[in-house]
Amino acid sequence: MTAPTLQASPPAAPPAPPAAPPAAPASTLARLRRLALELVKFGLVGGSGVAVNLIVFNLLLHGFGSPPMTATVLASCVAMGTNYLGFRFFAYRDRASRTKRQIALFFVFSGIGVAMESVLFYAAYHGADMSGPIGSNIAKALSIVLASAFRFLVYRTWVFQHDARRH
Numbered sequence: 001m002t003a004p005t006l007q008a009s010p011p012a013a014p015p016a017p018p019a020a021p022p023a024a025p026a027s028t029l030a031r032l033r034r035l036a037l038e039l040v041k042f043g044l045v046g047g048s049g050v051a052v053n054l055i056v057f058n059l060l061l062h063g064f065g066s067p068p069m070t071a072t073v074l075a076s077c078v079a080m081g082t083n084y085l086g087f088r089f090f091a092y093r094d095r096a097s098r099t100k101r102q103i104a105l106f107f108v109f110s111g112i113g114v115a116m117e118s119v120l121f122y123a124a125y126h127g128a129d130m131s132g133p134i135g136s137n138i139a140k141a142l143s144i145v146l147a148s149a150f151r152f153l154v155y156r157t158w159v160f161q162h163d164a165r166r167h
Helices: 023-063 067-092 098-125 132-157
Strands: none
Touching: 023 067, 023 132, 067 098, 067 132, 098 132
């Protein structure tokens, strides 16, 4: 009798690689991260602009006795200038540089933002009788916050656009 022979079994197939995560959620997550970073940068520049706006406003209104609407408009205009520098060279420095067109768009949309802010301030200051030192600052801060939502949308959409050639 012959000894039984051992037959080698065929080699086992290598384990299947783990399934790759779907591309859509990863790209969505990357977009959300970019948007969050953009919001943080916008907030930093905007926050410094709010500080400039409130300091100039208080100096004009309470320090020099300027009329409230004059104080709010001038303070907003000073903040607009400092914000342009912050947005152009910090928050949106990776975006296309269109110099004259970009500056024109920034100041047109910022002018609309100043008008919105002024109307909101007027309504709170005169309409809601927020005319004391604390009330006027609350009215100013609320008008800045509400107008900033408009500014964020138009700055990122039309003023500081991505350069399509780089993507």
